[in-house]
Amino acid sequence: MGRTSDAKQKILGAARSLIEERGYTALGVAEICKAAGVPKGSFYYFFESKEALVLTVVDEHWADQQHDWARVLGGGADPLQRLRQLFEETEAAQRAGQQGCGTVSGCLFGNLTLELSNQTDAVRARLQEIFDAQVDMVEAVVAEAQERGDVSVTDTREAARAVVAQLEGQVMLAKLYNNTQRLTPLWGNCLALIGAC
Amino acid sequence: MGRTSDAKQKILGAARSLIEERGYTALGVAEICKAAGVPKGSFYYFFESKEALVLTVVDEHWADQQHDWARVLGGGADPLQRLRQLFEETEAAQRAGQQGCGTVSGCLFGNLTLELSNQTDAVRARLQEIFDAQVDMVEAVVAEAQERGDVSVTDTREAARAVVAQLEGQVMLAKLYNNTQRLTPLWGNCLALIGAC
Numbered sequence: 001m002g003r004t005s006d007a008k009q010k011i012l013g014a015a016r017s018l019i020e021e022r023g024y025t026a027l028g029v030a031e032i033c034k035a036a037g038v039p040k041g042s043f044y045y046f047f048e049s050k051e052a053l054v055l056t057v058v059d060e061h062w063a064d065q066q067h068d069w070a071r072v073l074g075g076g077a078d079p080l081q082r083l084r085q086l087f088e089e090t091e092a093a094q095r096a097g098q099q100g101c102g103t104v105s106g107c108l109f110g111n112l113t114l115e116l117s118n119q120t121d122a123v124r125a126r127l128q129e130i131f132d133a134q135v136d137m138v139e140a141v142v143a144e145a146q147e148r149g150d151v152s153v154t155d156t157r158e159a160a161r162a163v164v165a166q167l168e169g170q171v172m173l174a175k176l177y178n179n180t181q182r183l184t185p186l187w188g189n190c191l192a193l194i195g196a197c
Numbered sequence: 198m199g200r201t202s203d204a205k206q207k208i209l210g211a212a213r214s215l216i217e218e219r220g221y222t223a224l225g226v227a228e229i230c231k232a233a234g235v236p237k238g239s240f241y242y243f244f245e246s247k248e249a250l251v252l253t254v255v256d257e258h259w260a261d262q263q264h265d266w267a268r269v270l271g272g273g274a275d276p277l278q279r280l281r282q283l284f285e286e287t288e289a290a291q292r293a294g295q296q297g298c299g300t301v302s303g304c305l306f307g308n309l310t311l312e313l314s315n316q317t318d319a320v321r322a323r324l325q326e327i328f329d330a331q332v333d334m335v336e337a338v339v340a341e342a343q344e345r346g347d348v349s350v351t352d353t354r355e356a357a358r359a360v361v362a363q364l365e366g367q368v369m370l371a372k373l374y375n376n377t378q379r380l381t382p383l384w385g386n387c388l389a390l391i392g393a394c
Contacts, residue, residue, distance in 0.1 A: 113372065
């Protein structure tokens, strides 16, 4: 079992790196197996298809990110400080990624949204669930800040969507310009979008 | 000459539709020529490579969009009204696209940014120029509104970047959810980002 699950994790790790580098469409199963150092037969033992693989990559990445977001946004500090920390950790993660591979890889979910959403219903549905969950988490913090009188918004849902859209848009531009400093104004923009008092 | 340039325009039209539907990586030259109804030999008469084709598609799309943006943003109305019209026309264009092909196709430049920017330096450089030009155009209007005392921002460049990022982020989510109503809050979000008084 140990070796079997090693092979699965190697495939997932290689697939995630390759998808971040070059997108999903350009990849073939043979290339993923070569990068993972596992025989091609192993792939179909674990995954029915390339689509099943990308769904697993998405699920694992979201499990990690959801854990991080819950830790940061659910903490004890005041709600705006928690939201700020989310942006700081996002910037730090993109910077670490850039130092590791030379380029800003951006947001895996955003990348797949623009590459795949009109092609693969299963991936689209999963990405919708993830962005809904992100908006839920941000909305809870905005609502808390609103109750304390720290912000003033007419619609906490729309405000949370605007914050997530701003994050995705700025991460996209950070990727295009390969420049994580593009993310520094995120916090000020977020404060404006949620009507910080 | 008439027939020659017809073939080129057919290839460009087919390529643009196919790229909007399924992205760039998934496409082959043979498929583009089949959709365009031209023999494969024509392709290499007009384009050195698939990359040369995508650069021409990007340039033509930007020439059209730049013309529209200049018309709207350079108009005589007060600056905030012009900016508002830009968002309304963007929403209308996405709605028309959805009615035409069943799905929201999003922003061609954003789509290619997330699909290609880490792979093709020529495309990345072109997309950087386009987003710089978009930010220039928005910044000019924000600066004009600032001079009139209609908005209050500390950095017109950063404010314009935030507006373009918000537009890209919301268009991405409109594409993911195949729902152009996602674009309706754009104007309110823009006002917040540029500190409308």
